[in-house]
Amino acid sequence: MAGSPILAGFDALDFADHRFKRGKFTLFVERPVRRSAPILIAVVFLLGLVADASDRDETTKSSASSLLAATPPMGWNSWNKFACNVSEDLIRQIADAMVTSGMKDAGYQYVVIDDCWQIDRDGQGNIVADPKRFPAGMKALADYVHGKGLKFGLYSDAGTKTCQGRPGSRGYEFQDARQYAAWGVDYLKFDWCETSTQDARSSYELMRAALDASGRPIVFSICEWGTSKPWLWANGVGNLWRTTGDISDRWEGKVKWPNGDCCSNGMTEILDLQVGLASYAGPGHWNDPDMLEVGNGGMTVSEYRAHFSLWAILAAPLIAGNDIREMKPDIRQILTKKEVIEVDQDVAGKEGQRVRKEGNLEVWSKPLHDGSRAVVLLNRGIDEKNIAVSWEDLGYPTHLTAKVRDLWQEKELGEFKGMFSASVAPHSVVMVTVRP
Numbered sequence: 001m002a003g004s005p006i007l008a009g010f011d012a013l014d015f016a017d018h019r020f021k022r023g024k025f026t027l028f029v030e031r032p033v034r035r036s037a038p039i040l041i042a043v044v045f046l047l048g049l050v051a052d053a054s055d056r057d058e059t060t061k062s063s064a065s066s067l068l069a070a071t072p073p074m075g076w077n078s079w080n081k082f083a084c085n086v087s088e089d090l091i092r093q094i095a096d097a098m099v100t101s102g103m104k105d106a107g108y109q110y111v112v113i114d115d116c117w118q119i120d121r122d123g124q125g126n127i128v129a130d131p132k133r134f135p136a137g138m139k140a141l142a143d144y145v146h147g148k149g150l151k152f153g154l155y156s157d158a159g160t161k162t163c164q165g166r167p168g169s170r171g172y173e174f175q176d177a178r179q180y181a182a183w184g185v186d187y188l189k190f191d192w193c194e195t196s197t198q199d200a201r202s203s204y205e206l207m208r209a210a211l212d213a214s215g216r217p218i219v220f221s222i223c224e225w226g227t228s229k230p231w232l233w234a235n236g237v238g239n240l241w242r243t244t245g246d247i248s249d250r251w252e253g254k255v256k257w258p259n260g261d262c263c264s265n266g267m268t269e270i271l272d273l274q275v276g277l278a279s280y281a282g283p284g285h286w287n288d289p290d291m292l293e294v295g296n297g298g299m300t301v302s303e304y305r306a307h308f309s310l311w312a313i314l315a316a317p318l319i320a321g322n323d324i325r326e327m328k329p330d331i332r333q334i335l336t337k338k339e340v341i342e343v344d345q346d347v348a349g350k351e352g353q354r355v356r357k358e359g360n361l362e363v364w365s366k367p368l369h370d371g372s373r374a375v376v377l378l379n380r381g382i383d384e385k386n387i388a389v390s391w392e393d394l395g396y397p398t399h400l401t402a403k404v405r406d407l408w409q410e411k412e413l414g415e416f417k418g419m420f421s422a423s424v425a426p427h428s429v430v431m432v433t434v435r436p
């Protein structure tokens with residue numbers, strides 16, 4: 001943009017820090033001009049230099065953080081399978097298994113300890129890891145995970161306590177962020193329990209500022225359950241944001257929590273809640289429909305295949321939540337399915353959308369970087385059904401001929417004109433790419 005460096009700075013800072021930017025802008029448009037011209041020119045020039053330098057800093061910072069999670073983060077998290085039963089032994093074994101099981105080669109990077117690793121704060125307010133479960137401490141554990149060529153993640157909470165009653169980060173944001181950076185943390189999941197009347201956006205912006213100040217690039221995973229519609233404000237704050245309450249390891253149905261509150265969601269309830277959110281996702285900032293349940297035992301293998309396919313079409317973070325130390329081959333095959341992961345990780349970073357729904361039969365489509373489409377034909381019903389997708393559903397002219405490839409079978413199905421259809425088993429998907 002042509003114009004003064006100050007105004008150019010205003011644009012760049014707009015992304016990074018609204019309050020600072022407004023202060024700076026106000027200084028220039030509102031302060032009356034009383035000084036002589038040469039002094040004014042010198043001041044404008046000097047401030048221009050300062051603005052330039054600070055713009056460079058801001059630009060470097062924002063491009064560095066936008067490179068983080070350029071594609072949806074892939075990793076493993078302890079919560080879905082182990083809940084509070086976490087320890088350094090478990091995490092070491094999981095890091096080993098990430099390598100030996102082929103998960104690392106398939107693209108999984110982050111090993112994240114969810115709730116319950118922390119037990120207290122010391123006299124200086126430093127967060128303390130449970131010494132019984134993590135006797136060697138977090139730095140040693142992070143080093144071990146890094147030694148495997150993986151990245152290390154932790155969990156905290158924007159409120160006074162985590163969801164399991166451990167110390168939260170409220171009031172300790174900068175101290176905690178410094179501590180995480182010193183330990184070598186690469187990923188922070190930040191929950192929303194015990195937040196009383198806190199404002200979601202400013203609470204997460206505060207932790208964003210604390211992570212920036214720590215000087216370490218840390219993927220910031222906002223776990224606010226979608227309550228304040230984070231897709232409207234969290235681009236530039238977090239790299240991913242939960243869009244819903246917690247997933248459960250079942251195909252469908254809401255179930256009340258033990259305390260009577262409503263409700264945990266089945267996989268397909270979570271899926272329905274993603275409709276309409278696609279435009280908010282992109283490189284560095286993703287909608288998060290919650291972690292994977294693949295392999296945890298509550299769904300059939302074909303239901304897990306559907307769950308994984310749908311998360312891939314949604315460009316969702318692929319955070320495995322099962323015990324990868326003892327995966328059955330069919331579960332490992334799902335989690336490491338190369339062509340399906342490629343859909344999730346496509347560099348264009350477009351989230352797929354539901355383009356057709358007729359009762360239990362749905363078509364989901366995701367535009368890929370080369371102009372082709374990944375397509376999931378989903379049968380939510382209990383009878384085998386034929387599901388058709390027209391090129392019109394995919395945004396293609398009807399007269400086009402396109403190659404169709406089955407991603408689970410890894411097989412070219414041939415050339416099709418105007419439409420493609422396949423028979424889909426109950427609670428299953430067929431997943432293809434369509435390449436004109």
Ligand code: GLA
Binds near residue numbers: 079162164191
């Ligand atoms: C919340 C989050 C879950 C998990 C638990 C841990 O419910 O949504 O993903 O982190 O807290 O207590």
